[in-house]
Amino acid sequence: MPELPEVETIVRDLRLIVPQRTIKAVRVLRPNVVQGTEETFISTLIGKTFRSISRRGKNIVSHMSHDYVLVINLGMTGRLALDTDNSALTHPAVQFQLDRGRPLVYDDIRRFGKLRLFKEPDWESQSDRLGPEPLSPDYTYTDLYEKLASSSSPVRSWLLNQKNLAGVGNIYANEALHLAGVHPRRPSNNLTEPESKLLHQSLKTILYSAIENRGTTLRNYRDTSGLRGRNKPNLKVYGRHEQACFSCKSLVERIVFSNRSAFFCPDCQR
DNA sequence: AGTGTATCCTGCAGGC
DNA sequence: TGCCTGCAGGATACAC
Numbered sequence: 001m002p003e004l005p006e007v008e009t010i011v012r013d014l015r016l017i018v019p020q021r022t023i024k025a026v027r028v029l030r031p032n033v034v035q036g037t038e039e040t041f042i043s044t045l046i047g048k049t050f051r052s053i054s055r056r057g058k059n060i061v062s063h064m065s066h067d068y069v070l071v072i073n074l075g076m077t078g079r080l081a082l083d084t085d086n087s088a089l090t091h092p093a094v095q096f097q098l099d100r101g102r103p104l105v106y107d108d109i110r111r112f113g114k115l116r117l118f119k120e121p122d123w124e125s126q127s128d129r130l131g132p133e134p135l136s137p138d139y140t141y142t143d144l145y146e147k148l149a150s151s152s153s154p155v156r157s158w159l160l161n162q163k164n165l166a167g168v169g170n171i172y173a174n175e176a177l178h179l180a181g182v183h184p185r186r187p188s189n190n191l192t193e194p195e196s197k198l199l200h201q202s203l204k205t206i207l208y209s210a211i212e213n214r215g216t217t218l219r220n221y222r223d224t225s226g227l228r229g230r231n232k233p234n235l236k237v238y239g240r241h242e243q244a245c246f247s248c249k250s251l252v253e254r255i256v257f258s259n260r261s262a263f264f265c266p267d268c269q270r
Numbered sequence: 271a272g273t274g275t276a277t278c279c280t281g282c283a284g285g286c
Numbered sequence: 287t288g289c290c291t292g293c294a295g296g297a298t299a300c301a302c
Contacts (some may be wrong), residue, residue, distance in 0.1 A: 001295035032278080058296080075296050077280080091280080110279040112296060114275070146291095153272060162297085169295055218295065219282080261293085 001076040001221050003058060004167030005210035006229060010080055010112045011055045013224040018050040022099040030093035033108055035116040051162060057130050057166030069123040075112030077220045081105055088226050109220065126200055130166040134203045145196035148188040156184035157258045171216055171238045174263050178204040183269040184262040237263040
């Protein structure tokens with residue numbers, strides 16, 4: 001569910017809520033969303049204070065006191081929110097009682113999400129296994145072009161692999177490829193340098209505009225206040241199977257490979 | 271190295 | 287109304 005723009009939106013919300021708050025109690029209602037034993041997870045977090053919140057790819061990274069890092073991957077349906085009386089948190093999995101205010105709740109319908117605890121250096125080495133951040137100023141089209149050149153896998157699959165690029169998921173991979181005019185099945189090492197440059201720029205454009213719109217809600221995604229993202233009307237191909245391309249009026253096609261749907265315009269994307 | 275398949279889960283839409 | 291199938295923003299492990 002949540003890709004880079006959705007996670008970025010949640011991270012920005014959390015920065016207004018949790019820093020300098022201390023965890024007083026933890027309730028694990030669904031042990032399988034927590035890595036390691038429930039007991040260790042709880043005892044490690046009690047008494048720790050949130051210092052800062054950042055994002056790495058699709059991960060919410062909470063830097064805690066005593067050099068601990070709580071890393072949350074939302075999977076398909078994970079949510080974080082402060083519990084409220086009329087809460088739409090239907091599948092609470094973990095509750096954090098803070099030193100003041102309402103509990104912070106991790107809610108996850110399908111429970112594909114994961115909450116992991118690291119010591120700072122261990123998280124650093126874990127983070128190093130992820131690809132570059134597409135929105136980082138020092139991520140250049142040359143980086144993209146050279147890395148694409150070493151892979152023969154379809155470019156849509158390449159973009160989804162978090163070791164190649166961190167944070168891009170199926171919606172924005174398809175949207176960026178459409179904006180760049182590149183067919184999702186093109187072998188990565190088949191892209192020319194100009195095409196790589198266009199794809200690099202398209203990724204930034206698509207991701208920035210999705211962040212401005214606070215993410216895309218197709219079904220389950222909500223921000224920490226329970227509000228939907230507003231980016232869905234901007235989608236040009238994702239989910240638009242058999243509808244007319246806005247650029248050329250051809251019908252958007254849906255194909256499946258690597259077990260995921262790919263949407264593209266057969267005329268705009270060769 | 272890459273791909274297809276299965277797995278972890280629940281919920282919803284569509285067909286009958 | 288109910289039952290069945292397919293599908294969903296992710297990540298990973300496996301066989302080939």
